[in-house]
Amino acid sequence: MHRRHFVAGLIASPIALAWAEGNGVAATGSDAQVMTVQGPIAAADLGLTLAHEHLYADLRPYTEQLAKPLTPDMDAVTAVVLPQLQAIRRLGCRSLVDCTATTLGRDPRLIRHLSQASGLHMLTTTGAYLAAGGRFIPPYVREESSAQLAARWTGEWRDGIGGSGVRPGLIKLGVEGDPPSELERKVLQAAARTHLDTGLVIAVHTGPWAEVEPGRNARCAFAQLDLLEAAGVAPSAWIWVHAQNETQAEQHVRAAHRGAWVSFDGFRPGQEARYLALLGRMREEGLLEHVLLSQDAGWYNAGVPGGGEFNPFHPLLSELLPALREAGFGEDEVHPLLVRNPARAYAFGSRRAGNG
Numbered sequence: 001m002h003r004r005h006f007v008a009g010l011i012a013s014p015i016a017l018a019w020a021e022g023n024g025v026a027a028t029g030s031d032a033q034v035m036t037v038q039g040p041i042a043a044a045d046l047g048l049t050l051a052h053e054h055l056y057a058d059l060r061p062y063t064e065q066l067a068k069p070l071t072p073d074m075d076a077v078t079a080v081v082l083p084q085l086q087a088i089r090r091l092g093c094r095s096l097v098d099c100t101a102t103t104l105g106r107d108p109r110l111i112r113h114l115s116q117a118s119g120l121h122m123l124t125t126t127g128a129y130l131a132a133g134g135r136f137i138p139p140y141v142r143e144e145s146s147a148q149l150a151a152r153w154t155g156e157w158r159d160g161i162g163g164s165g166v167r168p169g170l171i172k173l174g175v176e177g178d179p180p181s182e183l184e185r186k187v188l189q190a191a192a193r194t195h196l197d198t199g200l201v202i203a204v205h206t207g208p209w210a211e212v213e214p215g216r217n218a219r220c221a222f223a224q225l226d227l228l229e230a231a232g233v234a235p236s237a238w239i240w241v242h243a244q245n246e247t248q249a250e251q252h253v254r255a256a257h258r259g260a261w262v263s264f265d266g267f268r269p270g271q272e273a274r275y276l277a278l279l280g281r282m283r284e285e286g287l288l289e290h291v292l293l294s295q296d297a298g299w300y301n302a303g304v305p306g307g308g309e310f311n312p313f314h315p316l317l318s319e320l321l322p323a324l325r326e327a328g329f330g331e332d333e334v335h336p337l338l339v340r341n342p343a344r345a346y347a348f349g350s351r352r353a354g355n356g
Ligand SMILES: [Zn+2]
Pocket: 052, 053, 054, 099, 100, 296
């Protein structure tokens, strides 16, 4: 209750509001489009975007999900999540990418409902999540060939997800192998094929091992990039999700130089200095045009009464944004991070290797 009173009291930032209605996405081209849960829109209309968040999730192992399916209680979820969405809307946010993977409780009808109720554009996913010790891997991911998986995902793009009419706006994978396992390589091949057929960007949760061994997360990342490029996909069609987990900043620089999207997406209040350092290095290198910024927050947890403790969506706007400005980031640097880059990253259209 205290939390909700707090978010209701947030004051809108005038500059964020000035960006809200998607000015200045010239870099995507005027005809670029993004597939939202309510259908395609001009990429230029996304406005201020949180590029990697989660509304609702079912975090039980997949076998348990199959044995005892849960249907989201729309009213209960809305009561918790909608005030959080209204709070970021007041702060100028216009779009939110729900990166919840297919077998972690992705629910296209619920996301569409929350998009309609909040007035925010939202995106959802297709793909497969192989991280977290494999507990979210459904049998078909092991059984099907990469061509069959690609056909499954392209089918969701073409026909909508499970009869909902909602089409995915990105391909979300989870890959942690160093080097990637045979199963991970198959899924990456399927993603490459899906990208070439649909134009959807490939966002890959990449293993969190930097605390164990600096450079290891990057090895997993570059192995993915090599495989995708060999399959004909340009690095600009790939997002290094959770890149902040790699402690060697030069690896972020390498990936961005190659044309990939580097996603610093785990911001929490108190981490301002860490994010300023990550972004400061990319600014020094002139690479802010390749960076996405978000929080990996939210997570109404289906298996817990009341959804558990919901991580609010506003701190990036209410805490990090003012810290960036105070540290001397100009509007011409902050705007790409929250407006232009997400529009370019999520615009669909196939990006073939060799064409940038
Ligand atoms: Zn996430």
